[in-house]
């Protein structure tokens with residue numbers, strides 16, 4: 001029997017590529033998405049067994065439902081990609097607080113809730129690999145996306161700490177930090193009227209997922225998801241002062257009048 005991988009946000013974008021490439025590596029897939037389209041995942045990955053799980057991960061019941069579906073399979077869980085996430089663009093002065101609370105619930109709270117189940121199962125198994133999608137936004141202040149960046153910084157830091165704790169259980173944790181990637185992500189975030197509105201210049205989600213999985217299977221602590229230019233940009237971010245990075249980010253993220 002194939003090994004089993006759980007991928008959240010598997011219906012689209014980076015998560016779909018993670019699921020597709022894990023299937024190509026011979027993993028059966030439990031794939032989570034909020035909307036109906038997750039149910040098409042089986043047709044897209046006909047060469048492996050697929051369990052589509054439609055659930056709203058921003059709600060605690062959604063997380064518990066996902067976990068109950070995974071447990072009902074009664075199988076070891078070999079790979080987990082905690083990937084589902086969203087953003088919200090605009091000035092913090094104007095953005096809707098309920099939307100921000102929803103983003104925090106999805107990008108942070110749900111990840112912690114699901115990770116709790118996952119690490120306990122993997123510790124019992126004494127093996128497993130966890131890929132946590134953070135972002136290059138974890139490396140800079142993110143004005144006009146001012147809550148999103150901190151949610152990704154949380155996940156980067158969480159991944160690094162968890163990695164150290166889980167080493168003695170034979171479980172590897174890797175953080176994936178994509179640069180801007182050509183998915184629906186920025187449109188969904190209402191950032192169509194910013195530099196991020198066009199997908200023309202962004203990274204290919206297939207490349208981002210491939211770099212994440214290569215790093216996960218190589219046991220690396222983190223990896224930048226993107227092309228050479230993206231990786232050079234990430235290196236620069238290590239040296240630039242926060243104020244400079246913040247101003248640079250605002251140039252790209254501030255909505256055009």
Ligand SMILES: NC(=O)c1ccc[n+]([C@@H]2O[C@H](COP(=O)([O-])OP(=O)(O)OC[C@H]3O[C@@H](n4cnc5c(N)ncnc54)[C@H](OP(=O)(O)O)[C@@H]3O)[C@@H](O)[C@H]2O)c1
Nearest residue numbers: 009011012013014033034035056057085135180181183185
């Ligand atoms: N794209 C970028 O530029 C970029 C850069 C850095 C980091 N990232 C990170 O990469 C991850 C994936 O982003 P992406 O670009 O692939 O985004 P995307 O194309 O918009 O896909 C988002 C995925 O998450 C799922 N999802 C959204 N809300 C959900 C909810 N409440 N419950 C369950 N699933 C939900 C979506 O499912 P449905 O839509 O089917 O319901 C979809 O499968 C995110 O964590 C993001 O922070 C993205």
